[in-house]
Amino acid sequence: MYIPPHFAEQSPEELQRVMRDHPLGMLVTHGETGLDADHIPFAFDAQAGPHGTLSAHVARANPLWQRCPSGSPVMVVFRGAQAYISPNWYPSKHEAHRQVPTWNYEVVHAHGVLTVHDDERFVRRLLAGLTKRHEAAEPRPWKMGDSAPEFIDGLLQHIVGIEIAITSLVGKFKLSQNKEVRDRQGAADTLEERQQPGLAQAMRQTLPGSQSQSGRSSAG
Structure with a gap:
């Protein structure tokens, strides 16, 4: 993944936030038949291993678990907030007309080593944890015992x-960091108005003087 320095995200907390808030990951594998990708909801455990561990389940009919045996190197892509950005949202555009459209986004690549668990206890524990988390907002959360x-x-x-035992995390947060502060603020305000609060907030957190930006500078 090409990452200009101003778009590189190195804060473990921010990278983990994207994985937790957007758990549907794209698992990229490479086998005898070439590249493949599966879209799977993952559970992330930050305490397991140096960089954390991802757990999920697939259908037994899915050849993934046989095509990629334990020990296979894999990558999981998590995409966070994203949206189109119009040059009209930049105040400077209306002065010099030297802006063009772009797309802002947050993305995390988790590289790691796959282990297959053809084990009912592992799967039962995983499913219980996933449903407990994702049912938490329901008035009457569904549980397996139902x-x-x-x-x-x-x-x-x-x-x-x-x-997947994660061996490294790579993040790219393309949030208009290469633009003037007033243009970044203008784009964030428009996103907020257009019901894109997640990306608007992410952009504001990179502005000079924001608390999150100070934390990133210390971590990076």
């Missing part, structure tokens, strides 16, 4: 667990 045990037991036979 279904008949034999129904859940049958479903567990049709999925396989995978785990």
